[in-house]
Amino acid sequence: MSAEPFREDLHGGFPVLQPVSPPPGFAAFVTSMRRLQDLAVAAAPDDATWIEAAARAAGLVELLEPYDAPEGVGPAGRVPELPGTGSLLMPPYVIEQIDAEGVAVSVRFTRFHVGGNMAVHGGVLPLLFDSIFGMVIHGAGRPISRTAFLHVDYRSVTPIDTTLSARGWIREVDGRKAFVNAELRQPDGTLCAEANGLMVRLLPGQP
Known part of the structure; x- marks a missing residue:
């Protein structure tokens, strides 16, 4: 699949x-x-x-609050070389491949992501897959798209403290629509979860 040329007018x-x-x-x-x-x-x-931890956290808020900036000004979410592109919202994935053929990342979930019984919370995986879908669109050279739907099938428990691999790709394109797939696997190949979704290219000026 060849990447589409970037068009500013289709960036929404x-x-x-x-x-x-x-x-x-x-x-x-x-x-x-x-x-x-x-x-x-x-x-x-x-x-x-x-009590001491709360005071230290409050001190950090006081230090950074004067520098609160609009979206896209700070580095968070814009540093591809850092886990989760430097955004604490994102699972700490590391990008291994991103091109017109698809996206591959590694990710290691930790205690913060536990939902119960030391397994990754099921709600964390759609966030990972949605991030991958966005990268798939970018790698294919398609303009900004919104997620129209995202369906996840949970195949086995997703462990923490284990380096997992995930990949995503475009399955089909129909005009503004890109149908995408992704999967998450353990090192031995065990499938933790798989997802499919629809990404719709924004119209000019569309939020």
Whole structure:
């Protein structure tokens, strides 16, 4: 499948966001924040420690709040070399391939993503697949598209602390519509989940 040429007029109402290199300290900040997310759901300290942690978190908010910026100005979500492109919202996937043929990523879920019994929460996987679908559209050179639907079949428990592989590809194109597929597998090939969806190219100015 050959990539389509980029057309600004078919980019909808989205700003054209450019990838950036991480500012000094940003990668370390994101790494620490991801570990902090794990501890926020896993730690069970004494009351005094919770009080101190709350004070330190408030201090960090106070430090960063003056720099709150509009969408697309900060580096989060725009650093392809960092897990989850530097966005704490995204599962910490690492992009292995992104081109007209499809997308391949590796991802390692942690304690933060647990839903119960030390397995990844089922609601996390649609977020991963939706992110992959967006990358598939980008890799194919198609303009910005919105997810019209996303269906997930859960085939086996998705473990944490295991490096998993996921891939996505376009199955069929029909004008503005791109029908996409994705799957997530364990190192031994066990299928954790698979997804299919519809991505619809935005009209000019469409949000």
